[in-house]
Every structure is written in C-alpha cells, then in structure tokens.
Amino acid sequence: MEDIITTINVKKYFPIKMNFLQYLITRKREYIKAVDGISFSLRKGETFTLVGESGSGKSTIGKLLIKSLELTDGKMIFEGKDITRVKGNELKALRRKMQIVFQDPYSSLNPTMKIGDTIERPLKIHKICQKRKIKEKALEMLENIGLSPAEDFYEKYPWQLSGGQRQRVAIARAIIICPEFVVLDEPVSMIDVSLRTLILDLLIKLKQQYDLTYLFITHDLAIASYISNTIATMYLGKIIELGSKKEVLASPKHPYTKALLSAVPIPNPKMKHKKIIPKGEIPNPINPPTGCRFHPRCNYAEEICGKKEPELVEVSKDHKVACHLC
Amino acid sequence: MKLLDIKNLRVYYFSEEGVVKAVDGVSLSLNKGETLGVVGESGCGKSTLGLSVLRLVPYPGKMVSGKIFYNGIDLLSLSDEEVRKLRGKEIAMIFQNPDVSLNPIMNIKEHLVEAILTHEEIDEREAVEKTEEILGKVGIPKNRINDYPHQFSGGMKQRIMIALALLLNPKLIIADEPTSSLDVLIQAKTLELLRNLKEEYGLSLILITHDFGVVFEESDRIAVMYAGHIIEIAKNTELYDKPLHPYTQALIKAVPTVTPEEQKLNYILGMPPSLLTPPKGCRFYARCKYAREICKFKEPKTATVGREHIVKCHLY
Numbered sequence: 001m002e003d004i005i006t007t008i009n010v011k012k013y014f015p016i017k018m019n020f021l022q023y024l025i026t027r028k029r030e031y032i033k034a035v036d037g038i039s040f041s042l043r044k045g046e047t048f049t050l051v052g053e054s055g056s057g058k059s060t061i062g063k064l065l066i067k068s069l070e071l072t073d074g075k076m077i078f079e080g081k082d083i084t085r086v087k088g089n090e091l092k093a094l095r096r097k098m099q100i101v102f103q104d105p106y107s108s109l110n111p112t113m114k115i116g117d118t119i120e121r122p123l124k125i126h127k128i129c130q131k132r133k134i135k136e137k138a139l140e141m142l143e144n145i146g147l148s149p150a151e152d153f154y155e156k157y158p159w160q161l162s163g164g165q166r167q168r169v170a171i172a173r174a175i176i177i178c179p180e181f182v183v184l185d186e187p188v189s190m191i192d193v194s195l196r197t198l199i200l201d202l203l204i205k206l207k208q209q210y211d212l213t214y215l216f217i218t219h220d221l222a223i224a225s226y227i228s229n230t231i232a233t234m235y236l237g238k239i240i241e242l243g244s245k246k247e248v249l250a251s252p253k254h255p256y257t258k259a260l261l262s263a264v265p266i267p268n269p270k271m272k273h274k275k276i277i278p279k280g281e282i283p284n285p286i287n288p289p290t291g292c293r294f295h296p297r298c299n300y301a302e303e304i305c306g307k308k309e310p311e312l313v314e315v316s317k318d319h320k321v322a323c324h325l326c
Numbered sequence: 327m328k329l330l331d332i333k334n335l336r337v338y339y340f341s342e343e344g345v346v347k348a349v350d351g352v353s354l355s356l357n358k359g360e361t362l363g364v365v366g367e368s369g370c371g372k373s374t375l376g377l378s379v380l381r382l383v384p385y386p387g388k389m390v391s392g393k394i395f396y397n398g399i400d401l402l403s404l405s406d407e408e409v410r411k412l413r414g415k416e417i418a419m420i421f422q423n424p425d426v427s428l429n430p431i432m433n434i435k436e437h438l439v440e441a442i443l444t445h446e447e448i449d450e451r452e453a454v455e456k457t458e459e460i461l462g463k464v465g466i467p468k469n470r471i472n473d474y475p476h477q478f479s480g481g482m483k484q485r486i487m488i489a490l491a492l493l494l495n496p497k498l499i500i501a502d503e504p505t506s507s508l509d510v511l512i513q514a515k516t517l518e519l520l521r522n523l524k525e526e527y528g529l530s531l532i533l534i535t536h537d538f539g540v541v542f543e544e545s546d547r548i549a550v551m552y553a554g555h556i557i558e559i560a561k562n563t564e565l566y567d568k569p570l571h572p573y574t575q576a577l578i579k580a581v582p583t584v585t586p587e588e589q590k591l592n593y594i595l596g597m598p599p600s601l602l603t604p605p606k607g608c609r610f611y612a613r614c615k616y617a618r619e620i621c622k623f624k625e626p627k628t629a630t631v632g633r634e635h636i637v638k639c640h641l642y
Contacts, residue, residue: 053509162597192367193536197580197593219509222539222582226589249586263514265539267581269562275514281479 003041003077004181004213005065010038010074012060016286032285034060036237037074039312042181042230047207047214049224051260052234055282058217061234062183065215066098067091079180096126099174103186105166109158115142115169116154122177141172144209145202164195168202175206185217200227221264225249233257236285236293239312243319253321256294292324300325328395329498329530330356330379335392337374337383344602348374348387350554353628356498361524361531363545363562365538369598370551372534376500379532380419381409396498415445418491422503424483428475434461434486435471438493445494456493464489464519481512485519492523499524502534517544538581542566547634550574553598553609556628560635570637572614608640616641 013031023029035057042048050058063069065076067083075084078094086094099122102108109118119138123129129137135154142150145168158166167187174182184203188196204227207214218224224231225245232242233254241254252258255278262276278297283289289296295305304324312322337349348371356362366372377383379394381401394401396417401409421427428437438457439450446453458468464485466478475483484504491499504520505513521544524531535541541548542562549559550571558571569575579592596613599605608614608621618640626640 053511164597193538194367194577194580194594197582197591198595200591201593221510221584225584225586226582226591246586249584260510261584263510264584265514265517265537265543266583267538267542267566267578268583269542269566275518277511277515277518281481281512 002044004044004079006039006041006077007061007065008039008075008077010061010064010076011036011072012057012064012069013072030286033237033288034285035064035071036288038237038239040232040239040242042213042215044213045207045211046229047216047227048230048232049216049218049228050232050234051218051221051224053219053260053282055236055285056234057237057285058219058234059185062100062185062215062217065181066100066183067094068100092126096128096177097180098183099177099179099181100183100185101167101170101174101187104190105163105170106158106190108170109166111158113157114154115147115156115158115161118158118169119172119176122173126177128177137176141176145169145172145206146198147172164191164199167191167199171199171203171206175210175212178210179212181213181215183215183217186219187216188223189218189220196223197226203227221261233260236282236288238293238322240294240322241320242312247316247319251319253315253319253326254294254323255298255300292322327358328355329358329360329397330354330532331393331395332375332379333393333395335375335378335394336390337371337378337387338390340386340388346601347554347604348601349378350601350604352392352551352554352556354549354556354559356530356532358530359528360547361533361545363541363548364532364534364551365536365541365548366551367536367598369601371554371601372551373502375551376419376502376532376534379498379500380413380417382419411445414441414491414496415494416496417498417500418494418496420484420487420491420499420501420504422506424480424487424507425475427487428483430475433472433474434466434478437486438490441490441493460489460493461486463492463523481508481516484508484512484516488516488520488523492527495527496529498530498532500532500534503536504533505540506535506537513540520544538578539583550577553604554601555609555638556636557610557638558636561633564632564635568632568635570631570635570642571610571639572616572641573610608638 012035013033016030052058064071083094116138119141120134123134139150142153147153147168188199191199216227228245231245231248232239235256241257252261259276259278280297291306291308292310295301310322310324312320314320315326332352332354335349335352339346339348352375364372378389435457439453442453442456505516508516533544545562547561548565549556552573558574569578576592576594582589582591594613599609605611607623608626611617611621621640626638628636628638629642630636631642
C-alpha cells in the first residue's frame with residue numbers, strides 16, 4: 001500500500017524559558033528535545049499507534065504531523081508533497097485533510113456552542129457543502145456516531161452530555177469534513193471502561209466508512225493491541241521499535257518494549273508472569289544520555305551502548321528495532 | 327478475624343440540586359492481612375466509601391446511617407478527637423493525586439516530622455531518624471529529605487505518600503487509586519513496593535481502583551460497586567471464573583488485554599443512573615440484558631451464592 005505521510009529525521013526542540021540574567025550567566029540556550037530525529041511512514045488506511053510513557057514525545061509528533069507545531073528540523077511528506085514549510089491558503093487546504101481528536105472531551109468542546117453548531121463549524125470554515133445542506137449533513141453524522149435521536153442532540157449543549165457522548169461529538173467534528181488522516185491523541189483514556197470499546201469500535205467503523213488513516217496515541221498497550229495495525233514504541237523522543245502489531249506484541253525485541261509489555265496488569269488472576277522493571281526513571285530530555293538513550297536503565301547494556309547511538313534497522317519483515325544487541 | 331466491618335452504610339451528599347446517594351446501603355468486611363479490591367467506574371461511590379472509613383467525607387456529605395466497626399470499635403460513635411487519634415496510627419490513606427495531597431511549600435522532612443510529632447511524644451531528632459528510615463524503605467535517598475514536592479517525579483511523590491501513610495505503623499491502609507496517575511512501569515514498581523511493605527508490616531489493604539488489571543493482580547477478594555451499591559463480592563479467582571452479576575460479566579468482557587491475536591470485546595450501552603434520583607428497582611436495570619419485570623420495581627436483595635460469594639441480583 002502507498003504511504004500517506006512520511007517523516008524524515010523530524011526534530012522538535014522547545015527552548016527553555018530563561019530570563020536575561022540567566023542568559024548572561026550561562027550564555028547558552030537550553031532545549032527540551034521532545035522529538036529528536038524520527039523517521040517513519042504511515043500507510044494509507046492503517047492505524048499506526050505510538051506507545052510510550054508520558055514525556056516520550058508521542059503527543060508532540062501528533063501535533064507536528066497535523067502542522068499545529070512547526071518542526072525544528074527534518075522533512076515531512078504528505079501524499080507525495082513536501083509539506084514541511086507550507087503556509088497560508090495551502091496550509092488551510094491541508095488542514096481539511098488532517099484532523100485531530102484530543103484526550104479530554106470536557107475541555108475540547110466549546111461550552112457555549114450547541115452540539116449542532118460544533119459539528120457544523122468545520123463545514124462552514126472549509127465551505128464544503130451548500131448552506132442548506134449543512135444541517136442535514138450534521139444530523140446524518142449524529143445518527144452515524146450513535147447520538148440518536150439526532151434532532152435532540154443537535155440542540156443540546158456539551159454539559160448535557162456524558163463523557164462518552166462528548167468524545168463522540170469531538171470525533172464527529174473531526175470526521176465530518178472527510179479528512180484523509182486523523183490524529184487520535186489518547187481518545188479513550190478519560191472514558192469509563194464499560195464504554196471504551198464502544199468508542200474504539202466506532203473509530204474502527206468510521207475508518208472503514210470514510211477511508212481514513214489513523215495515528216493513534218496511547219500509553220495503554222492493551223488498547224494499542226485492540227486497535228492497531230502498526231505499533232511504534234517511543235522513548236525520550238526516539239522511536240526505538242516499530243513493527244506490525246503481531247510482530248511487536250508476539251516477539252518484542254527492544255528491552256524497553258519488553259519491559260513495558262511485562263508491566264501491564266493482566267485482568268486474569270490465573271496468568272501470572274514476571275514483570276521486568278528497568279531501574280531508575282526516565283532521564284531528563286534536556287540532556288539525554290549519550291549513545292542509546294535507554295542504556296543507563298538497561299539490564300543488558302554493553303560498552304557500545306553508551307557510546308554509539310543505535311539506528312532503527314530492520315530485524316525481520318515489518319519489524320525494526322533500534323538496539324545494538326538485537 | 328474481621329478487622330473492618332461495614333454494615334449497611336449510607337453516605338449522602340446534600341447538594342443544592344438535591345440529595346446525592348453516593349453510598350447507599352453498603353455492607354463489607356475486611357479480614358486481617360487481606361487485600362480487598364473495590365472496583366467500579368467513576369461516580370459509583372467507591373472513593374466516598376473509602377473516605378467514610380476515616381470519617382473524612384467532605385461537606386456537604388454526611389453519613390446518614392449504618393455502622394463501621396474497626397477492631398470492634400464503632401467508628402461512628404467516636405468523637406472527632408478520638409477519630410483523629412485513629413487516623414494515621416490505626417487507619418491511613420493513600421490518595422490518588424500526590425500533587426494535591428502534598429503541601430507545595432513544605433519540604434518532605436516537614437511533612438513527615440509534623441505527622442510524627444502530632445501523634446507521638448518523641449523529640450524532633452528521633453522523629454527525623456524515623457523519617458529517614460521510612461523514606462529509605464520506599465526508596466527515597468536520605469539526601470533528598472529537604473527537597474520540596476515539585477523537585478520529585480510523579481512516582482517518587484506517590485512513594486512519599488506511601489511513606490506518610492506507613493509512618494505511624496497503621497494496621498489498615500486505604501489506597502484510593504494509588505497508581506492511576508502513574509505510567510505503567512512506575513505503576514508496576516509502586517504496586518510491588520506496596521505489596522512488599524504490606525507483608526513486612528503485616529498490613530490489611532483496601533485497594534480502590536477502576537482498573538480491572540490492577541485489581542485482579544493485587545487483591546485477595548474483590549468487591550464490585552455500581553451506582554452506590556456493592557453488587558458482587560467474591561474471591562479473586564472465583565470472580566474471574568464465575569462472575570454472577572450481569573454487570574460484572576459484561577465489564578470483564580469489556581477490558582482489553584495485550585495480545586497479538588484479534589480480540590472480541592464487549593461494551594455496556596447506556597450510562598449509570600443519576601444518584602440524585604436512583605431508580606427504585608435494580609440500579610443496573612436499564613443497561614442489563616437479562617432484565618425482567620421485577621428488576622424494575624424491586625431492589626434485589628443481597629444473596630450469598632457458594633462460599634463467600636455475594637451477589638445483588640434478582641437472578642440469584
């Protein structure tokens with residue numbers, strides 16, 4: 001299948017705020033290296049999941065891909081076109097093709113706007129359909145996401161909806177303009193367990209209906225294993241393992257991915273397994289460790305790991321790992 | 327031997343919109359040395375239940391009726407001063423979010439030393455020694471004792487909360503979502519620490535969580551809460567093998583696991599009822615696929631099915 005988005009060595013550094021005096025003393029700007037040289041491709045129609053702990057740079061990648069953040073260095077290609085520095089009308093046209101759904105449906109919906117207005121807004125901004133057809137389209141969308149009777153929900157305000165319903169509205173708002181590509185940033189982490197699957201199944205259904213490609217961001221490996229085609233593990237601004245769901249979950253290669261997988265609590269008291277917990281905690285992204293970023297915490301680290309940064313190389317079909325020992 | 331025995335407890339919040347029946351007739355007991363998991367979705371009353379045991383239900387909440395026996399003492403009959411003496415020394419709590427529980431303008435030493443000096447008649451030097459010892463147990467190095475909360479990572483802050491809870495050698499710990507704000511590796515590490523300390527100190531633990539994975543890994547017995555009621559209590563493996571209540575059955579099938587295989591998962595349509603005006607009959611009626619006429623009008627009794635397996639449903 002063809003690639004829809006390709007990133008080549010993408011970097012995003014956030015400067016640390018300093019006052020003038022601090023600057024005079026240190027004479028050096030410091031940066032948080034949130035995303036530090038990442039290359040990957042999303043195939044059209046797939047769900048590509050980024051997993052990793054908080055602070056590993058998952059959300060930053062999501063924002064870079066939809067151009068809500070400018071990248072510090074690197075290149076991005078969308079549908080065969082270089083979009084690294086697009087601006088103005090070209091960017092607006094691009095925005096129609098890329099949408100995002102955020103984690104918290106309590107803060108991502110405007111409390112003063114009716115659900116109908118919220119969903120119609122993108123149609124009006126991008127002037128996608130005729131004025132008299134807008135409402136019809138919004139109602140159709142509400143039915144489609146399971147908020148029925150649609151006429152009732154159209155007139156409601158966000159505070160009248162539950163968390164799960166709100167998140168469905170946020171999803172509808174992203175998808176109503178038929179984008180090509182949607183970033184889903186922890187879309188179910190604030191939803192109760194009994195309804196999570198409903199939202200995930202809705203996302204899967206919409207993906208087929210509208211021919212979408214997803215970048216799915218989550219810290220929950222169980223959810224990743226439910227929805228993904230491809231999984232990439234991130235650590236300190238780097239992708240350290242990338243492969244098809246089957247490959248990554250059935251035979252994880254990187255010690256960090258192995259640790260993450262072993263640490264997930266299993267809702268089955270009969271399956272006991274040994275947890276591998278790496279020593280220490282995630283280091284500071286301002287001065288990441290030299291060589292392999294995971295080496296100070298890795299149980300298998302050898303001399304080379306502290307000196308040379310491992311590259312993401314193919315170890316088998318559909319499976320890449322950045323580790324000297326794999 | 328029962329360490330804690332809660333009998334028909336009702337805790338209501340008298341808010342401006344009306345009376346929220348957060349805990350509505352809950353009976354529960356905890357054996358010595360046991361870990362009891364209390365699992366349920368947000369708003370089902372599990373945190374209120376935890377706070378009740380320490381008599382910390384915030385305004386406008388009130389314990390309306392029922393009894394809580396701790397080691398045979400009726401906690402609800404004690405004066406405020408008497409309860410204050412129990413807190414920390416007998417029963418301690420670990421809260422979910424250490425960022426709001428730790429005072430940002432007090433360093434770690436002050437937090438712990440203050441707690442010791444309030445309850446024990448020892449001098450400050452001894453208190454500091456004790457503080458260092460307990461911090462060592464949870465893996466906070468001595469040289470960080472004068473640091474402030476913001477200088478610690480989330481996992482470390484939660485370990486400081488654990489140290490605070492263990493400080494006065496309590497017998498019962500109530501942990502309310504102790505690892506929900508932590509990443510999966512830190513969560514595993516924190517739970518392991520809690521498990522080891524529980525052994526070492528001979529503690530009993532009530533673990534309140536929404537995470538089925540955590541509850542199945544850590545608990546001896548599990549109580550499932552729904553809309554202010556406890557709808558099922560059973561031993562860990564028994565609940566997994568033979569969940570009786572339709573809600574428990576559906577919920578267990580709704581939790582994804584990490585597997586490369588395709589999974590078929592369930593969800594439960596609808597929402598829990600409002601606790602302002604809970605339905606007359608079974609509270610799960612509107613979402614239950616086995617619902618019958620009787621379920622709508624009559625609240626089910628709590629039935630004992632098999633050994634130590636309790637379920638609140640008309641089907642049994």
